[in-house]
Amino acid sequence: MDSTHVTALQQKHQGLETMLKDEMNRPSPDAARIQALKKQKLRIKEEIAHH
Template sequence: MMKYLVQPTKIGVTGMNLESHVNSLNAKHAEIEEIIAREEHRPCPDTMRLAQLKKQKLRLKEEMARLRH
């Protein structure tokens, strides 16, 4: 299971430009979305895992929205 810890990004992303950072967050968001879909299609989905994954996905979405504005 992949875990992502999303930390608020300071203005001026160090080490990479804003666009590549948003693209990276977008890729992680899509990956988590796929993991959620697979988990939901299991005969007995792990609801705790699903809740954690959905929270991570929401944090990524919020971070991307914050960076775009």
């Protein structure tokens, strides 16, 4: 696996983490959005782990 691809995945994972924290800190967080962000993070984490 190309290390630039892994780096890009790690950056995307971090971006999703930031979005997740921002959403959770809102006065009325959107539970569906939080769940979707968590699923995206998990898929990226699994892809990174497989390489």
